[in-house]
Amino acid sequence: MKLTVNGEAHEITAATLAELLAALDYEGNWLATAVNSELVHVTERALFQLKDGDRIEILSPMQGG
């Protein structure tokens, strides 16, 4: 399945968002996720089904003004 993760193209097998995070070595409760510009809550990741072409954003705390 072709996915775009944080702007980069990935060819990866992951049925759900949670599986994708695990496959790419993302872990921790400081991450926020969005698929196709919509927030996916942490509690929804395990059931959130990905599909070909999805755009995933994985964000974490950063310095800001």
Next chain:
Amino acid sequence: MIELYGTKLPSRLLLGTAQYPSPAILADAVKASCASGVTVSLRREMAGGKGGEKFWSLIQSLRLHVLPNTAGCHSVKEAVTTAKMAREVFGTNWIKLEVIGNHDTLQPDVFGLVEAARILCEDGFAVFPYTTDDLVVAERLLEAGCRVLMPWCAPIGSALGPVNITALRSMRGHFPDVPLIVDAGLGRPSHAALVMELGFDAVLLNTAVAKAADPIGMARAFGKAVDAGREAYRSGLLEPRDLAVPSTPTIGRAVFQ
């Protein structure tokens, strides 16, 4: 003491967390400033990365109020989604709402700002809108549900200080009961003192401290300036006048001829 969305903060200084030489200097600068809140943001995390975790741990150790921003967002959709993601990560409904409209000046897209503010206020956010000093926009933001306004005094990071004092004074006069925080453009502690003397409730700044030769010293200086400006405002400032008035009593003055 200042109250923002029902939360009482002990100081009237909010400090940004970006551009410091090191995390340790950031932490020491925040402490030296006596700021009661810090701004943070969200950015893409690398696969397997722990950068976000380290930064978040540092911020949590400061035990201050956290104000996440939507910096870099140029559309309503981007800003709203970023705000929702920030609420989940940072565990606060506070959001410094930025919808940028111009690449060169980083001035807000006030039309998008009002729209995003309405969406987020209806969703339960406590919105701190980064706005201009335009009174009509301010009115629209209040109608959208904002209970705090954050006008710029000059472009972000410019260090120009208040470029339109008349507009700031007008804003203070039009909204006497709305907490007004000057956000962006402050370059020197005297700038902060000036807007506090105008009656603004607080200031938010980042670059002037972070990029100083000694960020910790500059943070302390800004903290003092904010306190001094506030106390001066509360104490009643003398209005300027064109003619000299002697401060030393003239009665009893000796006459030598």
